[in-house]
Amino acid sequence: MNREQIKEKMVSAMDLPKDVIQNASVITILGRNELCIENYRGIIEYTDTLIRVQTRAGQIRIQGKRLRIQYYTNDEMKVTGALSSLEFTEGRNPG
Template sequence: MWHFYMGRDLDNEKFKEKLASAASMPKDVVLGAAVVTIVGCQEVCIENYRGIIEYTDVLIRVQTKGCQIRLQGKNLQIEYYTNDEMKITGRICSLEYCK
């Protein structure tokens, strides 16, 4: 017998993760999780983002479904962005995930 608890975000996320794993589906598709691709220290691509919170040449903050991504560096610029993907270039010194 299966028991499902609705209304709890954590239980719902765990269920979705198990479902994605069982169905061999990518977690970014099922969970809407951000996909971050780092190429060296000069390029970052972020998929499944929700919005740009702050944008300067030393700091870029991006909101995703589950957290905020904070990039610090020098000469940072958003090379391009679409509704669900962006490419950031410059000298990337740090990338952190914040709640």
């Protein structure tokens, strides 16, 4: 049994949220104009039509129009604008 499997069993046994134990990202989407990301690692790219965010598991790619990072802290950010797509990519910094 590897380390991730052990963590998974502990989370299940203790009935704790995965984001707490595994530091997984939590994404909350409110309608088509607001998105919050918790537990991210960094901002890779930021334009008014594309925002790429690095997480522990890979990248989150947000596309839309008039995108804006409303605020960000060390572990949370809020994106606003006309959201058109959200894409997940495993691994680190794919092109």
